[in-house]
Amino acid sequence: MRYVLALICSMLVAPASAETPSVRSIIDSHVLPGYSALAQTTAQLADAAAQDCTPTNAKLVDAYHDAFDAWIGVSHLRFGPSEEDDRAFALAFWPDPRGSTPKTLAGLIRSEDPVVSNPADFATVSVAARGFYALEFLLFDSRFTSDASPYHCALVQAVSADIAENSAAILADWEAGFADLMAQANNDTYRTQREAAQQLFTALTTGLEFTANMRVGRPLGTFDRPRPNRAEARRSERSLRNVVLSLTATRDLAMRLSDDNAVVAADFDRALERAEGIDDPIFASVADPAGRFRVEALQNSVITAYRTLLEDIGPDLGITAGFNSLDGD
Secondary structure, eight states, X not given: OOOSSOOOOOEEEOOOXXXXXXXXXXXXXXIHHHHHHHHHHHHHXXXXXXXXXXXXXXXXXXXXXXXXXXXXXXXXXXXXXXXXXXXXXXHOOOOOTTOHHHHHHHHHHHHTOGGGGOXXXXXXXXXXXXXXXXXXXXXXXXXXXXXXXXXXXXXXXHHHHXXXXXXHHHHHHIIIIIHHHHHHOOSSSOSSHHHHHHHHHHHHHHHHHHIIIIIIHHHHOOSSSOOGGGSTTTTTTXXXXXXXXXXXXXXXXXXXHHTSOHHHHHHHHHHHHHXXXXXXXXXXXXXXXXXXXXXXXXXXXXXXXXXXXXXXXXXXXXXXXXSOTTSOO
């Protein structure tokens, strides 16, 4: 199983007596609606790009945000169909510490690579030039938005169509068999319902860890060296928005897995309250002591929710946690 975030967390199976949550119910109420929304909004994104590919096109920008919102709503579900053919990485190649995305896009534009003219060919290019973060550069970064060439337009359209195709493929695989595979269990992938529930729990905790360490942690950097320019999707001013959306989505899954545990709910609500209290869409304020304090408080709230899940809910699913990167040891 591959994740954007390199996990240090080890999950050990342990005996548990609590009733296993209904995996079928979670799939029908959380997973499938999320991927349906992603498929629908990304199809609308591809249509908007096909009609008008210019970065100043308000309909295209709105479609980009709607589709990105939908992606964040399922971005924690990094298993099964989203991992097939590296689809999740093709949709969301971030973090990108070496700046591969702008370099790869610039290379395609410089050579006017004909790969953009065929969807099957475009699917073979580096994931750095695909997905939401590549499209963000093309629509919001001045190095690319000043390019009014036909090739820039074709690249915007190719990236948008590729996003839609990947999203549709993930949904199709869920609907065509993976949902039943997971919900019915008793197969080579999930031997029991408990194993399927453990998969969902691992996705939940991994998503929270990604939010704490990457979405919030990367721009925080250190006190002496804050890194606001490392904030996720800062060019389209989505950094804080992505945190709120991810917390909202993972809260929903946490409630379903924990049977609406009040302590878990309170932890998530506290984190959301702190996120919504930050008037800084791109975490630029981390360079200021007062602003940094608010962002650190948000990160601590996310970590608290994560630990509550591991300590209070994990054992009910037969999971205990070993050392992990949020322990601070």
